[in-house]
Amino acid sequence: MSQHGTDxxxxxxxxxxxxxxxxxxxxxxxxxxxxxxxxxxxYHEAFAGGALNPTPVPPPNPNPDGAxxxxxxxxxPLEVMGWQxxxxxxGGLPGVPDAEIRRRFQAxxxxxxxxxxxxxxxxxxxxxxxxxxxxxxxxxIEPRDAKE
Ligand SMILES: [Zn+2]
Numbered sequence: 001m002s003q004h005g006t007d008x009x010x011x012x013x014x015x016x017x018x019x020x021x022x023x024x025x026x027x028x029x030x031x032x033x034x035x036x037x038x039x040x041x042x043y044h045e046a047f048a049g050g051a052l053n054p055t056p057v058p059p060p061n062p063n064p065d066g067a068x069x070x071x072x073x074x075x076x077p078l079e080v081m082g083w084q085x086x087x088x089x090x091g092g093l094p095g096v097p098d099a100e101i102r103r104r105f106q107a108x109x110x111x112x113x114x115x116x117x118x119x120x121x122x123x124x125x126x127x128x129x130x131x132x133x134x135x136x137x138x139x140x141i142e143p144r145d146a147k148e
Contacts, residue, residue, distance in 0.1 A: 011077050013042030014070045017084035018050035018092055023128035026136035031082045034124050034140065042082075043070050049092025051083035051114075051125075052104055071118050081121050083114060084138075086128035102127065109143040 013035050017027050024046065032039060045066035047053050057063065070076050085105045087098040096104075108114070109125040125141040 010041060011037075011079040012070075013037045013080040013082065014067060014078060015042055015044045015082040015084065016051055016067060017044070017046050017082075017126075017128075018053075018086055018090055019046040019048055020086060020090065022088075022130070023084070023086045023136050023138070026138050027084050027086075027126055027128050030126055030138035030140070031084075031124065035080045035082070037080070042080075047092065049090060050085045051108060052085045052090075052101070053092050067118065071121070078121050080124060081114070081118055082124040082126055083108070084126040084128060088130045098129070106141060106144070109141050110145070112143070112145075115143070 013031070015028070015031050017024060028039065028044070031037075031042070035042070043066060047057070067081065070078050071081075085093075085101060087101055090096065090101065093101060105125065105127055115123050123143075125143065127139045127141050129137055129139070131137045
């Protein structure tokens with residue numbers, strides 16, 4: 001099915017997560033629940049460290065940042081962006097303890113950095129972790145607007 005021509009314009013999303021395979025499926029599931037987008041309705045970019053990795057592929061990098069690409073492409077009806085990080089050891093954040101990852105991720109949500117960089121869309125912050133049975137779980141992190 002094409003999204004061009006007479007087909008209705010479908011809103012789409014963008015998700016950036018860590019590439020850690022323990023959490024990809026659960027993260028996608030939660031993102032789909034929260035946004036009501038099906039799995040073929042959003043772009044997914046996965047890098048070590050996820051949303052807490054500020055320069056996933058340092059320059060020189062011939063490929064555009066995926067978030068910038070989808071946000072700035074007028075043919076992509078972007079409505080929501082998801083940002084994920086996870087606890088329980090992240091290869092993109094070596095040696096960073098869970099409490100510090102949680103603090104950094106909450107600070108990222110609270111700072112409004114991504115909301116200001118991509119102001120036209122809704123933002124969802126997802127923090128993945130293992131439960132006591134080592135099953136993946138995903139928590140929605142709400143930004144706290146302490147500074148305004
Ligand atoms: Zn990771």
